[in-house]
Structure formats: C-alpha cells, structure tokens
Amino acid sequence: xxxxxxxxxxxxxxxxxxxxxxxxxxxxxxxxxxxxxxxxxxxxxxxxxxxxxxxxxxxxxxxxxxxxxxxxxxxxxxxxxxxxxxxxxxxxxxxxxxxxxxxxxxxxxxxxxxxxxxxxxxxxxxxxxxxxxxxxxxxxxxxxxxxxxxxxxxxxxxxxxxxxxxxxxxxxxxxxxxxxxxxxxxxxxxxxxxxxxxxxxxxxxxxxxxxxxxxxxxxxxxxxxxxxxxxxxxxxxxx
Ligand SMILES: Nc1nc2c(ncn2[C@@H]2O[C@H](COP(=O)(O)OP(=O)(O)OP(=O)(O)O)[C@@H](O)[C@H]2O)c(=O)[nH]1
Ligand SMILES: [Mg+2]
Numbered sequence: 414x415x416x417x418x419x420x421x422x423x424x425x426x427x428x429x430x431x432x433x434x435x436x437x438x439x440x441x442x443x444x445x446x447x448x449x450x451x452x453x454x455x456x457x458x459x460x461x462x463x464x465x466x467x468x469x470x471x472x473x474x475x476x477x478x479x480x481x482x483x484x485x486x487x488x489x490x491x492x493x494x495x496x497x498x499x500x501x502x503x504x505x506x507x508x509x510x511x512x513x514x515x516x517x518x519x520x521x522x523x524x525x526x527x528x529x530x531x532x533x534x535x536x537x538x539x540x541x542x543x544x545x546x547x548x549x550x551x552x553x554x555x556x557x558x559x560x561x562x563x564x565x566x567x568x569x570x571x572x573x574x575x576x577x578x579x580x581x582x583x584x585x586x587x588x589x590x591x592x593x594x595x596x597x598x599x600x601x602x603x604x605x606x607x608x609x610x611x612x613x614x615x616x617x618x619x620x621x622x623x624x625x626x627x628x629x630x631x632x633x634x635x636x637x638x639x640x641x642x643x644x645x646x647x648x649x650x651x652x
Contacts, residue, residue, distance in 0.1 A: 417448040418525065419504040419583070421495035423488050424453055427512040428460040429628035435469050438510075438518040439476060445522045452498060453479045453512075454491040462512075488577075488632075489594065489601035496591050499583050507581040513626035516578040520621055524580035532585045532614040535571050535606065536578035536621035543573070547625035559638070563603045563645050567652075569610055571618050575599040575641070578621055585614055598637035600644035607648050 420438060424431060435451065442449045455463040463481035470477040480494065492509065499507050506528055510516045520536060527534045537543045539560060545553060556575065563574040579602075589608040596604045609616055 417504065418442075418450070418506045418508060418521075419495070419499035419502070420449055420451045420508040420510060420521070421492060421499070422451065422453050422510050422512050423491035423495070424455045424458060424462045424466070424512045425485060425632060426458045426460045426462060427629050428458065428462045428465050430514050430626070431462055431466050431512055432469050434512055434514060434518070435466065435473075435477060438521070439473055441518045441521055447522065447525065449476065450502075450504070451477045452495050453477065454495050455479065455481050456485040456487075456491065457481060457483055487597035489597035492601060493592060493594065496583075496586050500586055504583050507583050507586075509577060509579045509581070511577050513629055513631075515623050515626055517622060517624070520578070520619075523619060524578075527617050527619050528580040528582060530615070531617040532582045533606070533609045533616045534580040535573060535576050535616065535618045536623075537571070537573035537576055537618040538621060538623045539572035540618050540620050542620035544620075544622045545625075546622060548623075552625075555638075559599065559641065563641070566645050566649050567603075567607055567610075569606060570616060571606060573618065574606055575602050576621075577602055578623075585609065585612075588612055588614070596640060596644045598632075599641035600637070603641060604644060604648065611652075 453466045463479055466479045524534050538545050560574045589612055594604045
C-alpha cells in the first residue's frame, strides 16, 4: 500500500540530531493521522548518521527508510534521489526537511493542509509571523539578501526563496522534469521554485519558526553561496 506523504531528510554528519528528529516526526504524524514514510538519505557520513538512523528504524520498520550512498554527492542529488522514490511509489505529497532541527516537524500538518489547494508550499522566515531564532545579525543579513536577490532577479512570487522546508504535490515533479535540476545547496531550492513558477504551478508561502542548529556543523560555504548566485543569473538568461 502506498504512503500518502514522503518526508525526505538529506543528512551529512547529523548523528546527534537524527534520533530526536525521527522520534518527533513520527509522533507528530501519529497525532495528526498522517500516513508517512520518512526517507533519510545519507552520504556516508563519517559520524555514523546512517547507522544511528538504521538503529532507530528498528522501532518503526514500516515508516523509516535509510539510504546510505557511497560518497558525498550533495544536497540536490539527495533530493533528486528522494523525489524519484516518491514518484515511483506515487506518494501524494513530499515534505522537504533539514535534519539539524532548524525545521520543526510540528509544522508538517500545516504544510499538508495548505498543499491541498496548491502545488508547492514554502515555509517562510520572511512573511508575517515567520521567525529566525538564534542567528547572528550577519547570518540573517546574508540569508535575507540572498533570498531577495533571487526573488527580484527571477521575479518569483515568494519572499523566502532559499528555504529548505517545503511541501510538494508529487505529481508536479513529472511536469517539471526534476532531473533537469543540476544545482546543489541553496541553488537547488531556488531552481526548483523557479521551475514551479515557470510552469504556472500554484505556490503558497506559510510562516515558519526557523531555529539555528544546536548540534553538528553547518555545511553553508562560500562555494554553495557562489553556486546559488550564478544559478540565478543562468536561470534569468535562459528565460
Ligand atoms: N545527503 C546529503 N545531505 C546533505 C549534504 N549537505 C548537507 N546536507 C544536509 O542538508 C541539510 C541542510 O544542510 P545544513 O548544513 O543545515 O545547511 P544550511 O541549513 O543551509 O545551513 P545552516 O543554516 O548553517 O544549518 C542538513 O540536513 C544536512 O545534513 C550532502 O552533501 N548530502
Ligand atoms: Mg541547517
């Protein structure tokens, strides 16, 4: 029997947060009657994230799937992998979520409710009631500037263009040929959003409270920021 919702969680060195995140997510879904499958897509994390997630899976063998890939292939590649699984299994909805507890699984029911009447729901730090907790001012400024840059250059109808907490109507991924997306990191999120918009699909934004990771290390890098910057220009040119 198919699962209605695929929750896709890419991981790289998230050993400390993954058990808590999985526990919370299963709990919230149970409380709200959500029929979910959770896909942990790990890139052979040196800290043993995949092993810890597999141990946790023993508690919920029919809900959690852990995929351990051979090497670090990037966030975009992990999502493409997860999307193809959700498409194969004909899941109705996909939730995209980070593993570092920046995204609160308590928001999942609100994403799904909103997605009933839309194709992509973006969890936003930059709409009314959206919040960022524990980020330094420079980090806030970089993120806000990056989001505004993509929004304005590509004329996107969304404030938080780089947000990685989202809900997708799975069938739309056939329309936009998701494997054509090549970017990783923020570039991936921007390109995906751009393709939904370009194809005239319905996009909504809901407020989220985003919390700075308390455990593990950020993978934010100049390389990822530069890739996203160039990706926006490339998409603009191709328009
Ligand atoms: N499978 C896989 N997951 C990745 C890779 N890089 C990052 N991730 C995961 O993608 C999610 C987002 O990465 P973060 O390091 O939190 O990056 P970020 O949210 O942009 O940066 P911070 O806000 O500083 O945390 C986390 O769950 C990471 O573990 C990768 O190469 N492969
Ligand atoms: Mg993060």
